Amino acid sequence: MTVAAVIVDTHALLQVVYVSLIAGVGICIVYAGAVLGITRAQEHRRGDRPREAALYGALAAISLALCGWAVVTGIAVMATK
Amino acid sequence: MHSDLLIILVIATALAFDFTNGFHDTANVVATSISTRALSPRVAVTLAAIMNFAGAFISLKVAATIAQGIVDAGEVTMPIVFAGLIGASVWNLATWYFGLPSSSSHALIGGVVGAMLAAHGTAAVQLGGLLGKVVIPGVMSPFLAFAVAGLAIVLTYRLVARLRPGPAGRGFRYGQILSGGMLALAHGTNDAQKTMGVMTLALIAHGDISEKHFAVPGWVVVGAATAIALGTYAGGWRIIRTMGTRIIKMDAAQGFTAQSAGAAVILAASHVGFPLSTTHVMAGGIMGAGAGKRVSAVRWGVAGNMAIAWVLTLPAAAAVGAATYAATSIFGSGVLGPAIIAALALGALLATMIRRARDLAAHPAGAKP
Numbered sequence: 346m347t348v349a350a351v352i353v354d355t356h357a358l359l360q361v362v363y364v365s366l367i368a369g370v371g372i373c374i375v376y377a378g379a380v381l382g383i384t385r386a387q388e389h390r391r392g393d394r395p396r397e398a399a400l401y402g403a404l405a406a407i408s409l410a411l412c413g414w415a416v417v418t419g420i421a422v423m424a425t426k
Numbered sequence: 427m428h429s430d431l432l433i434i435l436v437i438a439t440a441l442a443f444d445f446t447n448g449f450h451d452t453a454n455v456v457a458t459s460i461s462t463r464a465l466s467p468r469v470a471v472t473l474a475a476i477m478n479f480a481g482a483f484i485s486l487k488v489a490a491t492i493a494q495g496i497v498d499a500g501e502v503t504m505p506i507v508f509a510g511l512i513g514a515s516v517w518n519l520a521t522w523y524f525g526l527p528s529s530s531s532h533a534l535i536g537g538v539v540g541a542m543l544a545a546h547g548t549a550a551v552q553l554g555g556l557l558g559k560v561v562i563p564g565v566m567s568p569f570l571a572f573a574v575a576g577l578a579i580v581l582t583y584r585l586v587a588r589l590r591p592g593p594a595g596r597g598f599r600y601g602q603i604l605s606g607g608m609l610a611l612a613h614g615t616n617d618a619q620k621t622m623g624v625m626t627l628a629l630i631a632h633g634d635i636s637e638k639h640f641a642v643p644g645w646v647v648v649g650a651a652t653a654i655a656l657g658t659y660a661g662g663w664r665i666i667r668t669m670g671t672r673i674i675k676m677d678a679a680q681g682f683t684a685q686s687a688g689a690a691v692i693l694a695a696s697h698v699g700f701p702l703s704t705t706h707v708m709a710g711g712i713m714g715a716g717a718g719k720r721v722s723a724v725r726w727g728v729a730g731n732m733a734i735a736w737v738l739t740l741p742a743a744a745a746v747g748a749a750t751y752a753a754t755s756i757f758g759s760g761v762l763g764p765a766i767i768a769a770l771a772l773g774a775l776l777a778t779m780i781r782r783a784r785d786l787a788a789h790p791a792g793a794k795p
Contacts, residue, residue, distance in 0.1 A: 358566065370687075373682070377581070380586055
């Protein structure tokens with residue numbers, strides 16, 4: 346364990362693990378939320394349920410905004426590394 | 427005069443390696459999008475090529491750190507760079523021939539390490555740096571991408587479980603265009619910079635640039651960006667088929683989660699300075715997205731062949747790099763040795779291409795999608 350810790354920067358390695366998990370799983374859930382929101386909003390609009398359509402539309406809008414933020418953050422990470 | 431011819435040869439070899447890098451790694455970026463029909467093959471490789479080209483201009487910091495902490499940069503000479511590049515290119519082309527996705531970055535590091543070992547012995551290679559910066563993160567990365575993509579696909583399926591497959595699939599296919607674009611951008615900025623760094627090391631060895639004022643010349647940036655973009659556009663269709671259809675039969679949600687997990691792992695690792703392989707990460711992500719749906723959905727035999735290629739990459743590229751350095755040394759330290767090796771390599775490449783074209787003519791099913 347001590348030898349491994351000397352050879353590899355364990356702190357950086359752990360950082361990669363948790364950042365990857367949070368970012369990777371997070372972006373997939375958020376985008377799935379956008380897909381869910383858009384699809385359900387369309388279904389409710391066709392079914393003449395404007396309130397539900399608006400709620401799902403808001404979910405889609407927030408999810409897409411978060412995805413956009415994630416893309417900008419990703420490009421910023423590339424530019425500053 | 428000899429030195430000028432040698433630097434031209436080294437730069438040309440670096441650009442040729444960069445082309446094989448793009449050619450070999452196209453699959454990492456486009457295979458899932460093509461497999462799920464998010465994009466047509468030609469549109470996918472065109473988009474990837476454009477994003478690779480753009481990515482090469484985003485940052486130059488990786489270029490300045492190439493081989494840092496792995497080999498003694500002060501001992502690097504032009505014949506060593508040449509031999510390292512030949513080692514990496516030969517391994518890239520061999521794995522392409524057999525349709526095996528393997529790491530171009532590890533091949534480059536292996537080639538340079540092998541040439542350094544042949545030139546200066548073990549003292550010029552920092553084993554701790556090689557293990558800590560390349561081998562351990564390289565072993566860990568596919569498992570991490572596997573876990574991220576596996577967890578992501580389980581949660582994604584739960585969220586969209588009650589949606590009709592048509593609209594949901596369409597939504598994820600749009601998402602794949604974005605996640606694939608991000609991957610291509612990350613690939614361009616990572617891999618093109620490695621070639622830029624190697625070319626700049628050669629220019630330092632030639633005396634064109636001062637070691638104390640490391641700066642990548644503009645023509646090196648444009649040259650590396652163009653070579654990797656052209657290689658990407660040419661497309662390594664054999665590896666695309668392996669990554670896109672032979673590991674798992676994927677749907678659009680799996681393609682999106684594999685790409686997103688891959689991009690997250692690569693960006694997180696790049697941020698802390700680990701030169702991860704896009705190939706290892708994407709293969710791990712694709713397997714994770716498959717196993718998250720059903721463990722038996724992954725063709726573990728194909729995955730095993732890929733793992734063998736990964737284990738062999740560093741030593742095999744190092745062996746070719748060392749052998750190339752030894753062969754060029756027979757002709758002295760001038761341009762003659764590298765020129766003969768370059769001519770032989772070019773001949774072998776043409777023979778491989780002709781054989782491959784004959785294979786395709788004989789078995790059209792193996793042609794590009």
